[in-house]
Each structure stands twice: as C-alpha cells, then as structure tokens.
Amino acid sequence: MVRKEDTVTLISAEGFEFIIDRKAALVSNTLKNMLTSAGSFTETELGEVRFPEISTPILEKVCQYFYWSLQFASGKETEFHIEPEMTLELLMAANYLHT
Amino acid sequence: MSQPKKKPFKIEPFKHKVEMDPRYAEKTWKILEDAIHEIYNRNASGLSFEELYRNAYNMVLHKYGEKLYAGLETTMTQHLQEFSRVIEAAQGGLFLEELNGKWSEHNKALQMIRDILMYMDRTYVQNSSKTPVHELGLNLWRDTIVRCPTIKDRLRDTLLDLVHRERTGEVINRGLMRNITKMLMDLGVAVYEEEFEKPFLDAAADFYRIESQQFLESSDCADYLKKAERRLNEEMDRVTHYLFPRSEPKITSVVDREMIGHHMKLLVEMENSGLVSMLTDDKYDDLARMYSLFRRVTTGLQTIRDLMTSHLREVGKNLVVDPERLKDPVEFVQRLLDEKDKYDRIIRSSFSNDKTFQNALNSAFEYFINLNARSPEFISLFVDDKLRKGLKGVSEEDIETVLDKVMMLFRYLQEKDVFEKYYKQHLAKRLLSGRTISDDAERSLIVKLKTECGYQFTSKLEGMFTDMKTSRDTMQGFSSMMANCEQPGEAPTLSVQVLTTGSWPTQSGARCNLPTEILSVCDKFKTYYLSTHTGRRLTWQTNMGTADLKATFGNGARHELNVSTYQMCVLMLFNMADKVTYREIEQATDIPAADLKRCLQSLALVKGKNVLRKEPMSKDINEDDVFLFNDKFASKLYKVKISTVVAQKESEPEKQETRQKVEEDRKPQIEAAIVRIMKSRRVLDHNNIVSEVTKQLQARFLPNPAVIKKRIESLIEREFLERDKVDRKLYRYLA
Numbered sequence: 034m035v036r037k038e039d040t041v042t043l044i045s046a047e048g049f050e051f052i053i054d055r056k057a058a059l060v061s062n063t064l065k066n067m068l069t070s071a072g073s074f075t076e077t078e079l080g081e082v083r084f085p086e087i088s089t090p091i092l093e094k095v096c097q098y099f100y101w102s103l104q105f106a107s108g109k110e111t112e113f114h115i116e117p118e119m120t121l122e123l124l125m126a127a128n129y130l131h132t
Numbered sequence: 133m134s135q136p137k138k139k140p141f142k143i144e145p146f147k148h149k150v151e152m153d154p155r156y157a158e159k160t161w162k163i164l165e166d167a168i169h170e171i172y173n174r175n176a177s178g179l180s181f182e183e184l185y186r187n188a189y190n191m192v193l194h195k196y197g198e199k200l201y202a203g204l205e206t207t208m209t210q211h212l213q214e215f216s217r218v219i220e221a222a223q224g225g226l227f228l229e230e231l232n233g234k235w236s237e238h239n240k241a242l243q244m245i246r247d248i249l250m251y252m253d254r255t256y257v258q259n260s261s262k263t264p265v266h267e268l269g270l271n272l273w274r275d276t277i278v279r280c281p282t283i284k285d286r287l288r289d290t291l292l293d294l295v296h297r298e299r300t301g302e303v304i305n306r307g308l309m310r311n312i313t314k315m316l317m318d319l320g321v322a323v324y325e326e327e328f329e330k331p332f333l334d335a336a337a338d339f340y341r342i343e344s345q346q347f348l349e350s351s352d353c354a355d356y357l358k359k360a361e362r363r364l365n366e367e368m369d370r371v372t373h374y375l376f377p378r379s380e381p382k383i384t385s386v387v388d389r390e391m392i393g394h395h396m397k398l399l400v401e402m403e404n405s406g407l408v409s410m411l412t413d414d415k416y417d418d419l420a421r422m423y424s425l426f427r428r429v430t431t432g433l434q435t436i437r438d439l440m441t442s443h444l445r446e447v448g449k450n451l452v453v454d455p456e457r458l459k460d461p462v463e464f465v466q467r468l469l470d471e472k473d474k475y476d477r478i479i480r481s482s483f484s485n486d487k488t489f490q491n492a493l494n495s496a497f498e499y500f501i502n503l504n505a506r507s508p509e510f511i512s513l514f515v516d517d518k519l520r521k522g523l524k525g526v527s528e529e530d531i532e533t534v535l536d537k538v539m540m541l542f543r544y545l546q547e548k549d550v551f552e553k554y555y556k557q558h559l560a561k562r563l564l565s566g567r568t569i570s571d572d573a574e575r576s577l578i579v580k581l582k583t584e585c586g587y588q589f590t591s592k593l594e595g596m597f598t599d600m601k602t603s604r605d606t607m608q609g610f611s612s613m614m615a616n617c618e619q620p621g622e623a624p625t626l627s628v629q630v631l632t633t634g635s636w637p638t639q640s641g642a643r644c645n646l647p648t649e650i651l652s653v654c655d656k657f658k659t660y661y662l663s664t665h666t667g668r669r670l671t672w673q674t675n676m677g678t679a680d681l682k683a684t685f686g687n688g689a690r691h692e693l694n695v696s697t698y699q700m701c702v703l704m705l706f707n708m709a710d711k712v713t714y715r716e717i718e719q720a721t722d723i724p725a726a727d728l729k730r731c732l733q734s735l736a737l738v739k740g741k742n743v744l745r746k747e748p749m750s751k752d753i754n755e756d757d758v759f760l761f762n763d764k765f766a767s768k769l770y771k772v773k774i775s776t777v778v779a780q781k782e783s784e785p786e787k788q789e790t791r792q793k794v795e796e797d798r799k800p801q802i803e804a805a806i807v808r809i810m811k812s813r814r815v816l817d818h819n820n821i822v823s824e825v826t827k828q829l830q831a832r833f834l835p836n837p838a839v840i841k842k843r844i845e846s847l848i849e850r851e852f853l854e855r856d857k858v859d860r861k862l863y864r865y866l867a
Contacts, residue, residue, distance in 0.1 A: 063250065067181040070247045074181035082182050129189060131254065 041068065042081040043096065045089040055080075057099040062131035086129075091122050095130065102132075157196045160187045161203050167248070168204070171241045172211045184248040197256030204249065208269060212238070212276040220282050228290055231283075232311045235273070242269035274319045278327060287312075291328055292335045298370070299339060310374035317376055329379055333386050336367070340390035348395060352405030354418040360391040361421055384428070393429040400439050407436060408443050411478065419482035433488065441492045444475065448500030458506070465514035469537050472497065498544040506787075508551035511541050515577065516558040519568055531573045539580045546834040548585060549801075550794050552593075557637045559593060563600055564629060564676050585831055595635035603629040610660050626653040630661065631673070644674045644697070645722045647704040674698070675727065683743070686763030693743065694773040698723050698731040703743070710761045717759065729753045734774055740767065741774050795839075802835055802843045807852060810865035817861045818844075 041058040043051040059065045067076045076082050084092060094115070101113045115123060167184050170176055191200045215234045222230035246253065246265040253265050263271060277283055291312065294304045316324040340363070347356050364387050371380040392399075400407040400422075410418050426432030451467055458464060475493050483489045501507045515538055545551055562568040575597070582590045607627055646654065658670055677697035684690050695703065701721045705712050718728060732753050736744040745760040746753075805828045809821060816824075821844065822837050829835050844863065847853045856862035 063185065066247045066250055067185070070181060070244060074176060074179050074244075076181045078177065083180070084182065086186065129186075129251075131250070 040080070043092060044081065044083045045087055045092040046085050047089045049089045049092070051092060051096050053096050053099065057096070057103055060099045060102045060132055061095075064130060087126050088122070091119060091126050094119060094123055095126055095132075098132070156194070157191065157199055160191050160196075161199060163187055164191075164200070164248075165203060165207055168207050168211075168241075168245060171244050172237075174237070176244060181248060185251065188249050189251045192252050192256050197252060197260070200249070200252055201256065201262060204245070204265070205268065205272070208245075208272050209276060211241075212272055216277050216280050216283065219277065220280075227286065228308055228312060231277075231287070232308055232315070234277075235311070235315050238269070238273055242266060245269070270319055274323055278316070278319065278323065284327070288327060288331050292331060295332065295370070296335065296339065299366070306373050313374055313376065321378075324376065329382070332379075333382055336383060336386045337390055340387055341394075344391045344395060347391075348398065353399050353402040353407075354405055354410070354415065354421075356399060357418065357421045357425055360387070360425060363387055363391060364425070388425075388428040392425050392432065396426065396429065396432060396435045400435055407439050411440065411443060411475075414474070414478070416478065416481045419478060420484075423483045423486075433486070437489060437492045440489070441496045444493065444496040445499055447471070448496060449503055452500050452504040452507070458504075461506075461510035461513040462517045464510050465538075465541065468497075468501070468541060472537070472540065494544070497541075498546075501541065501544045502546045505547075505791075508545055508547050509554045509787075509790075511538060511545070512551055512554035512558050514538065515555070516562065519562060519570070519573060519577075521569070528572070531570065532576065535573065535577050535580060538577075539584065542581075543584065547794075548589070548831065549797065549833045550790075552589060552832075553637070553790060553794055553797075556593065556596075559596060560636050560676075563596060565678060589832070592635045595632055599631050599635065600629065603631075606630060606661065606664075609664075610657055613660060614656070624649055624653055626650070626657055628657050628661075630670070644701055645720065646672075646674065646697075647701060649704075650700075674701075685765050687766075689766060690770075691765075691767060692771045694771060695735075696731065698727055699735055699774060702728075702731060702735065706744075706761045712759050714753070714755050714757045714759070732757075732759065735759075736762075738774070741772060743772075743774070798833065798835065798839070799843060801829065801832070802840055803847060805829055806840070806843060806847060807865075810853060810863065814865050815856070815862055817859075818863070821863065 039055050040052050041055050041064070043053065043058070045051070055068070058068065064082065067074065067082060068080070070077055087095070098113060101111070104111070105113075164184060164187055167176075167179055170179060188200060191197065215238065219227065219230045219234055242265075246269070249265050256262070257264050262268075278287065291309070294309060298304045313324070313328060316328050343363075344360075347359050351359065364384060367383050367387055368380060371377065371383060375383075407419075407422065409415075410422070422436065423433070426436055448468075448471065451464075451471065472493075479485060479489045479493060504510075515535075518534055518538075542548070542551060559574075562574075568574055578590050578593050578597075581593070610628070611625075654672065661670060662668065674697045679695055679697055679700035681693045681695060681700060681703060682690065683693055683703070693703070698721070701723065702717055705717060705720055714732070717732070718725070721728070723731070732744070732746075734741070736742055736746040736753075736759060737751070743762050743765050745762045747758045747760065750757075802825060805825045806821060809824045809828070810816060818841075822840050825840050826835055826837075844853065848855065848863075851866055853863045854866055856864055
C-alpha cells in the first residue's frame with residue numbers, strides 16, 4: 034500500500050498526471066524546494082505540481098530520468114537513452130527543474 | 133551486425149517567441165511583489181510555488197533579473213522598515229520579545245522568498261556577482277533593524293542590563309537572550325562582536341573591577357578566592373546558556389584579569405589569610421583553589437611560587453640557624469624532613485604536582501640547608517641515630533622510606549664530602565661497637581650513596597664492611613688456634629678487628645699502656661696475624677676498643693662491666709690498690725689527658741654507674757683529684773654498661789679539626805680537577821678554570837674560588853702550569 038505522502042503528482046501542460054515516488058521527485062532541486070519549502074504553498078499541501086510549460090512527452094521523459102538517476106546513484110550504471118529530437122526541450126526542462 | 137549509421141546532428145538556433153507583451157516584466161513583477169507581501173503577511177497558503185517560481189524563472193530568462201533583484205530589495209526593505217517601527221514602539225521588556233518575534237517572521241519569509249527566487253540565485257546573482265537572496269535578507273535586517281539608530285543602543289543596553297541583573301541574582305529569560313545572541317551571530321561574527329560582545333566584555337570588566345574591590349575590602353583571601361571562583365563558573369555557565377562558545381575565553385580572561393590578575397600580590401600577601409598562612413595551616417583546598425585560579429593568569433603561578441619560596445626560605449632559615457634546634461641533631465633533621473613532607477604534600481594535593489613548584493621547593497631547601505655548615509654532620513648523626521636504635525621493629529619498607537628521605541636531604545647538600553667524612557666516622561663507631569641494627573639497611577644506604585655520587589664516594593665505606601668481614605674470619609682462626617695450644621682459663625679473651633688504614637677514620641696519636649695481661653694476648657694475636665699476612669704492620673687503636681670486666685664489690689656483689697679500653701686500663705689499676713691519684717693514673721696508663729678526663733668522668737661521676745669514688749667530690753676532674761674504688765656500688769643489673777661521656781655532637785675544637793681535615797682533603801681534589809681541565813684545554817683564563825672546576829666538583833662540594841686560586845698558584849710553583857707571558861690572566865699547561 035502506497036501512502037499518499039510518499040507520492041507526488043506531476044501534471045503536464047496538457048493535463049496528464051504522473052504519479053511518482055516522492056523520493057524520485059526529489060532528484061530535482063526545484064521540486065525538492067517546492068515540496069519541502071518552509072512556507073505553506075499549495076504544492077506542499079496537496080503534493081501536486083502543475084507544469085503549464087512542460088509537455089507530456091517531456092515530463093514523461095523527465096520522470097523516467099528521475100528513476101534512472103536513483104538507480105544510477107545506487108550503483109547500477111546503465112545508459113539513459115534520449116531521442117535527439119527532444120533534446121532541446123528536455124534541456125530546458127532540466128534547467129527549469131534544476132536536475 | 134551492422135551498426136545503424138548515425139545521422140549528422142544539426143543544432144538549430146532556438147527560436148524564441150518574440151511577440152512579448154511589453155508590459156510583461158511589470159506584470160510579472162507585480163505578481164511576485166504581491167506574493168512577497170502575502171508571505172510577509174503570513175498568508176502564503178494560497179500561493180502556488182510553481183507559478184511564482186516559473187514567473188521568477190521567466191523574468192530572469194528574459195533578462196529582467198536586475199529588475200527582479202532591485203524590486204526584491206525595495207520590497208523587503210519596506211517590510212523591514214515597518215518591522216522596525218513596530219519594534220521601536222514596543223515598551224520596556226516587550227522590546228526584546230518583539231524583536232525576537234519579528235526576527236523569526238523575517239527568517240521564515242526570507243526562506244520562502246529565497247526558495248521561489250532560487251533560479252535567480254542560481255544564475256543572475258552568480259553572473260552579476262550580487263549578494264545571494266538569503267544573505268541580502270540578513271544584511272537588510274542588520275542595516276534596517278539592528279543598526280537602526282533608535283534600536284541599536286536600546287538593544288545593547290537591554291542586553292547588558294539583563295546580564296547585569298542576572299549577575300546580581302535576578303532570574304532572566306535565558307531563552308530569549310539566546311535567541312537574540314543567535315540572531316546577532318547569524319548576522320555575522322562581526323555583528324555579534326560589535327553589537328554585543330565588545331560592550332559586554334567592557335561592562336564585565338567594569339562590573340568585576342568594582343566587585344573585586346568590594347570583595348577585597350570585605351573578605352579574607354580564602355573567601356575572596358571562593359567568590360572569584362564562583363563568579364568564574366557563573367560566567368562560563370552564562371556562555372553555555374546563551375552566548376557563543378567563542379566568547380568563553382574572552383569573558384573568562386576578563387574575569388581572570390579583573391578578579392585575579394590585578395590583585396594577585398595583594399591576595400597572596402594578605403595578612404593572616406594569604407598564601408603564607410594557608411601554607412602554615414595546611415589549607416589544601418584553599419591552596420588548590422588559589423593554584424587553579426592563578427594558573428589562569430600569566431604570572432599567577434610565578435607569584436605563588438616566588439612567595440612560597442621566600443616564605444620557605446624564611447622558615448627554613450629560622451629552622452636551621454635557631455640555636456635551640458641545634459642542640460638536638462636528630463630533632464633538627466627530623467624537623468627538616470617534616471617540613472619537606474609537609475610541602476611535598478601541599479604540592480601533591482594542591483598544586484597538581486607542578487614540576488616548577490617541586491623545583492622551587494628543592495632550591496629553597498638547598499638554599500637553607502647549606503646555610504648551616506653543620507647540616508652534613510647533623511644529617512649523618514640522624515642516620516646514625518636511626519641505624520643504631522631508631523629502626524627497631526620497623527618494617528623493611530619503612531627503613532627504605534626513611535633512608536630515601538635522608539638521601540633527599542643529602543642531595544641538597546653542597547658539601548657532600550663533609551657528609552662523607554662524618555658518615556665515615558659514625559659508621560666506624562657503629563661497626564666497631566657492634567651497634568648497627570641492620571646490616572641490610574647499612575648496605576642499602578651505601579648503595580644509594582653510590583648511585584648518587586659514584587663509586588669513588590663509597591669505596592672506602594665499602595672497604596670498612598669488607599674489613600669487618602675479614603676480621604670475623606681472622607678471629608675465628610685465631611680463637612680456634614688459642615683453644616688448641618694455650619692453657620685455657622686465666623687469659624682474657626681477645627677480639628680484634630683488623631682495619632685497613634685509609635678506609636677508616638683514624639685518630640693518630642692514640643696511645644695507652646695496656647695492662648700486661650692484655651698485652652701478652654695482643655702479642656700472640658700479632659704473631660698469629662703476621663704469620664698469615666706477611667709484610668704488614670699492625671697498630672693498636674686503643675681509643676676505639678671495648679672490654680668486659682668481671683668485678684666483685686664490697687658486699688660480694690658481682691657485676692660484669694662493659695667499658696671502653698681506656699676505662700679498662702684505669703680500672704685494672706684498682707686491682708692493685710684501692711686508692712690512686714689522677715697523676716698516678718695518667719702516668720701508668722699514658723692516656724691523653726682529654727680522653728682520660730672523659731673516661732674518669734664516666735667512671736666516677738655518672739649516677740648509678742659510679743664504680744669509682746672521687747675526692748674531693750666535684751663536678752669536674754682536676755689533676756689533683758684522688759680516686760677510690762667504690763665498695764658500695766650497687767646495681768639491679770648484672771651487666772653494667774659504662775658509656776664514655778661521648779660528645780655526640782662534635783665540640784667546637786673537634787669541629788674545627790674536622791673542617792681542617794676536609795679542607796686538606798679538598799686540596800688534592802681541586803688540584804686534580806685543575807690538571808684534568810688544563811690537560812685537555814692547554815690554555816685557559818682564570819675565570820673559566822674556576823667555573824670548570826666548580827662544575828666538576830659540584831657533586832662533592834662547592835669549592836671556594838679563593839682556594840682554587842691558591843691551588844693554581846701552587847701548581848704554577850710546581851711547574852704544572854705557567855702564566856701566559858702577554859696576557860697575565862691566561863694559564864698554560866706544561867706537559
């Protein structure tokens with residue numbers, strides 16, 4: 034049983050919801066700030082973050098990256114494949130999310 | 133397997149959406165500004181982090197970073213000015229509360245603002261080298277609140293007032309204090325120092341300057357130290373509760389300086405309660421307190437040490453030169469030992485075994501022990517007393533402790549050779565009269581002396597022990613021979629100790645006519661001894677022997693008298709006559725006058741042991757006296773020991789004589805040292821020779837420079853040395 038506090042919902046520009054583990058989301062410094070900030074922002078309270086400027090495929094890739102990064106950090110060295118055509122947008126998202 | 137061919141990858145310039153609302157920046161900033169207001173109003177729960185972050189992100193991305201930063205600065209300043217007005221308005225005790233409350237609000241808000249402006253912090257701030265948001269917030273707080281003229285002084289005064297109130301015994305809100313000092317520390321070490329620590333230290337200095345003055349007037353030294361210690365602990369306690377650890381050394385040094393450093397001299401010299409009386413009264417706790425407090429000040433220990441040394445010297449000097457004390461050498465040494473024990477104990481229990489104090493103690497002892505030229509003699513007498521009777525029934529370890537203590541005093545002596553001289557005399561007496569209790573103790577002391585001063589020092593002493601042993605063997609051989617070939621009975625039994633000349637302290641010129649009965653036995657021994665040891669010369673040391681006589685008195689009472697050889701010679705005269713004059717005795721025995729008088733004194737004038745009577749009855753022996761056999765002599769004991777009136781302590785002329793001998797003995801030693809030095813140095817000036825000689829001979833005695841000079845002159849006369857022809861101060865060694 035996954036508790037609600039252990040997951041975070043990320044919502045793309047198109048309204049797709051990605052429910053991922055909280056610790057995966059914390060890979061992003063921006064998300065980490067949003068979810069742990071001392072003040073009571075809506076994100077902290079609902080455990081839900083809306084990204085009006087990130088499209089669904091990019092957000093999906095980002096989520097994949099979060100999990101891959103966790104694995105990588107625990108010593109499993111695999112390659113993370115990125116399709117060339119989404120590189121730029123992904124780059125911008127990464128900058129935004131500070132990952 | 134063929135690899136898929138990689139397509140050449142082309143990066144196209146990113147096409148920005150150029151159609152931007154010209155009022156975009158204004159609008160975005162408005163959103164953020166409102167958010168900041170909301171945050172400061174503690175109303176942030178409706179805000180979306182992502183939205184604010186995205187807006188700030190976009191502003192920075194679209195090169196409006198500067199506008200964002202400046203806006204933030206202005207908005208925050210506004211809020212802080214508002215805070216400052218509120219804080220100023222707070223009355224009395226609420227001031228700090230208000231300040232503290234606003235500080236925590238600001239902190240919270242600052243954190244949130246920093247979070248949403250994180251992107252700006254990451255890029256714009258770094259690229260244009262501005263102060264990061266968090267630090268900016270702290271700086272603004274520092275400048276608008278803490279250093280605001282109306283708050284700055286009030287804050288400092290309030291803090292100092294609280295500390296002062298706590299020092300005078302009030303209870304204050306330590307938690308609040310801690311929060312405020314922490315705030316100052318958060319604003320930077322410099323702020324903490326400037327706004328609080330420095331005035332705090334100044335105030336403490338003033339406070340303790342006045343208080344120490346009051347304490348000095350109202351309490352004695354011990355009390356003062358207790359109060360000072362309590363104050364010191366209070367300050368340390370204060371630091372742990374609401375100051376920063378780095379303040380501890382500073383504040384304690386203020387207390388040290390004001391309470392201890394400035395008054396050290398006054399404290400140690402305080403009448404009836406200062407260091408001296410603490411030492412005299414064995415106030416271990418007070419002394420320990422003084423030590424631990426004074427140690428905190430640079431010259432503190434030195435002050436204690438100096439006064440202790442001078443006090444000790446004073447006490448020791450009185451002890452050593454007091455003519456009353458000189459009457460009993462054993463008591464004299466015992467007092468020295470007691471004094472040493474006392475101070476050892478003080479140093480051990482109160483001065484944490486401080487090496488420098490031990491050294492001071494040693495040097496003080498060395499100083500005053502050598503003030504009295506008779507110390508070496510007395511120490512030897514003390515040992516003599518202990519080894520004769522003092523150690524009866526004492527365990528081996530205790531003997532060792534006593535001996536160790538004596539050795540410690542011995543180490544202080546400068547004139548070790550004088551000690552050796554006396555020790556030799558005393559040891560000789562002990563050995564010859566068979567009075568020594570423990571052979572082990574004797575030997576143990578010799579070993580100690582040997583380790584202290586080397587083989588040379590003790591070789592003669594050891595020679596004495598060897599003589600004793602060989603004598604025992606010789607006597608066995610002699611008596612078995614006597615038993616074999618002589619008619620038993622009438623002849624007196626003879627016991628001889630053969631002593632090597634040189635090893636023993638001999639008094640030359642000791643002569644006396646032995647009674648014929650004795651003489652014949654002596655001759656027999658002489659022939660026996662010389663038959664086994666050819667080429668030797670035997671001389672009788674009649675002044676050192678003893679004899680056991682069987683005497684029958686008037687009422688038929690029989691007693692065995694234990695007497696010296698001289699006394700025996702005198703008493704033997706009374707076998708022939710009941711009445712003999714002094715002159716007759718002197719003529720018949722040929723005993724030196726001084727010895728004879730002493731021996732007659734002990735025979736005729738000691739109550740209970742007067743085997744002779746004297747006419748006329750008087751206290752002194754005169755040359756016209758007549759001596760009679762005391763028929764009425766009675767004693768409860770069968771064996772009567774008649775001790776010669778020996779001057780335990782040396783009389784004045786004897787002392788002179790010993791002194792003379794010592795000086796005589798020193799001459800060759802000094803000469804030998806000079807020759808040794810000159811042989812290696814070839815050329816040396818006078819002062820250097822003197823200092824080198826002193827150094828070489830230090831272990832045995834402290835040579836007098838005048839004597840050294842004389843020795844040098846004598847060596848020049850005998851052409852071992854010559855003066856340099858040009859520089860008259862230089863000496864040359866002539867091989």
